[in-house]
Amino acid sequence: MKTVSVKELVSKIRLKPIAGEEFLNRAITTSEICRPGLELAGYFDYHPAERIQLFGLTEISFIEKLSVEKRHDYFERLCSDETPCFIISRRLTPPKELVEEAIKAGVPILQASSRTTHVSSSVTNYLEEQLAPRTSIHGVLIDVHGVGMLITGESGVGKSETALELVQKGHRLVADDRVELYQLDELTLVGESPEILANLIEIRGIGIIDVLTLFGAGSILEKKQVDLVVHLENWAPGKTYERIGIDLEMVEYLGVSVPKMRIPVKTGRNVSIILEVAAMNFRAKNMGFDASIAFQERLSKLISDNKE
Known part of the structure; x- marks a missing residue:
């Protein structure tokens, strides 16, 4: 199965590693992207862990209303062995609990300057081309x-x-x-x-x-x-x-x-x-x-x- 490394994605799309730069060799296997909305509410039954996890202004704002215990719990569950990376759009600052859990699990965190929808389309288009049959x-x-x-x-x-x-x-x-x-x-x-x-x-x-x-x-x-x-x-x-x-x-x-x-x-x-x-x-x-x-x-x- 063809894969793309997170390092390759960073080199082709305007993304900046802000945590876990030593883990950029992780493999991306699908062009689909997950914006974890239900997961941040505690629902993980059908969580697509193999996808890139994208956080925008909506997700970051919602996270700020969660307790520290819930943040650690949800981020720990989001940082699976399959998760290739996290992307934070709009140059937003990732929650420190996410940084801690991501580094602990060996998952890199990337930052983008563009709007969330623009980041999503750019990443998806690139991955669809690279992972196409x-x-x-x-x-x-x-x-x-x-x-x-x-x-x-x-x-x-x-x-x-x-x-x-x-x-x-x-x-x-x-x-x-x-x-x-x-x-x-x-x-x-x-x-x-x-x-x-x-x-x-x-x-x-x-x-x-x-x-x-x-x-x-x-x-x-x-x-x-x-x-x-x-x-x-x-x-x-x-x-x-x-x-x-x-x-x-x-x-x-x-x-x-x-x-x-x-x-x-x-x-x-x-x-x-x-x-x-x-x-x-x-x-x-x-x-x-x-x-x-x-x-x-x-x-x-x-x-x-x-x-x-």
Whole structure:
């Protein structure tokens, strides 16, 4: 099971350790956050101990009305072995009883300057991205005219060469050879490069090239939503390929369906131009104009006129 350490969370979100800094190696296993309201009233039957415990102005104000004995009791029960950390929003000062029990249990306390709801959304968004289901596939991911295009195909079909030509035309590389995919939500699939391959493209006959060094910072992108899958395949004589674009094939990764098109490759075909046009046509369809439907309407009108 993938986890994120509290130390990683602190480095990515504006959080300040104010107690138990030596315990930042504790693991976070879920993106869900708990604001312990019922727990501060003494109800622990369904307390989600594995979640980050977030205290805002409401919780801190309520705690001040509790007796010292109740504070120690409730905080001791909140500081379980599963609890990754406590976060105090709005730069509020944590109760000294919480600090004592947290240090005793080895649970760090972090402080945030933002509003409680903002802290909650920031932490949740980061953890959902890091803890999302992931898979790795062979392919190239590139941003073409704002469309996240995942290029797949057999080894040697020309995926990396096509990506290099697209980068040279001003489009942005996300990943070459291996693409790490993760599900952001039910409708969104995001791809990024493995850290070891970031900014690199392998070109047979040349070797490894660094796109960032050769083409500049504007030629790369850290991550991108996958909008369209383009499968490159060697042209097979006699095989029928889509010519109008009415029938849309779909492919599924991690439960997210993405449109897919197959592009036949042979000598003399400028694949990079075809992919640029594919991206622009995809955007046009999303904006409400579908050339294949327009063609069908013209054809129907022509048939109707001829009958008359």
